[in-house]
Amino acid sequence: MRIYVAKDYHDMSRKAANIVSAQVIMKPNCVLGLATGSTPEGIYAQLIDWYNKGDIDFSSVKSVNLDEYKGLPRESDQSYYYYMNEHFFKGINIRPENTHIPNGMEPDSEKECARYNRVIESVGGIDLQILGIGANGHIGFNEPGEAFEKETHCVALTESTIEANSRFFENRDDVPRYAYSMGIKSIMQAKKILLVASGAGKADAMYAALCGPITPAVPASILQLHNDVTVVADGAALSKIQL
């Protein structure tokens, strides 16, 4: 595991965007595993900037997203479908048919999870997976639990995640209670993983994930078993870790 300490959020975003950019340059038809949340917004903004300068081409790139709220229509400004278009896809030349996100409006969880598993398989696996981390150690929407969920599954969001994500919604009651999430096995099968984190609010989660026991109680701790993880985080997020 390589850990890069960034000066601040902007520096973290640039360093992480450089890693994504290198992946796309070295393998123009790569599969990117994409994440949402506020942390990767700066990475996407930087990549759009480099795309506009002609430095990077996404025309052959494919993407699979980690997760989506269940029950939110695509047009909702809180759906991850909306987020990805707003923060990334509309600013670059990725082909819409090459982008994949779980369908939050499919009420039949079994059907949607099976479909998304087939999508992940059909793109041929993930070359580089971008991950944020929840304050409770979740990755994607793999919430702390008693076992690692292997494949795409429907998750009952924990109270702490509902609380953390309520900042994006008008009312706490508007936060969906369920989500579809890529499973731990699919994430762990990515060839490379790029974990990004910023701010003191992530310090405990980062310590538990990178230095604590490997346990489904801290889903991100499984990353200790992956052989190609790069962490880019600011000093505040890494403050509990002795480097």
Ligand SMILES: N[C@@H]1[C@@H](O)[C@H](O)[C@@H](COP(=O)(O)O)O[C@@H]1O
């Ligand atoms: N499902 C997402 C995660 O993929 C994300 O990593 C996490 C942290 O979000 P943020 O970067 O906004 O702190 O929250 C959400 O619940």
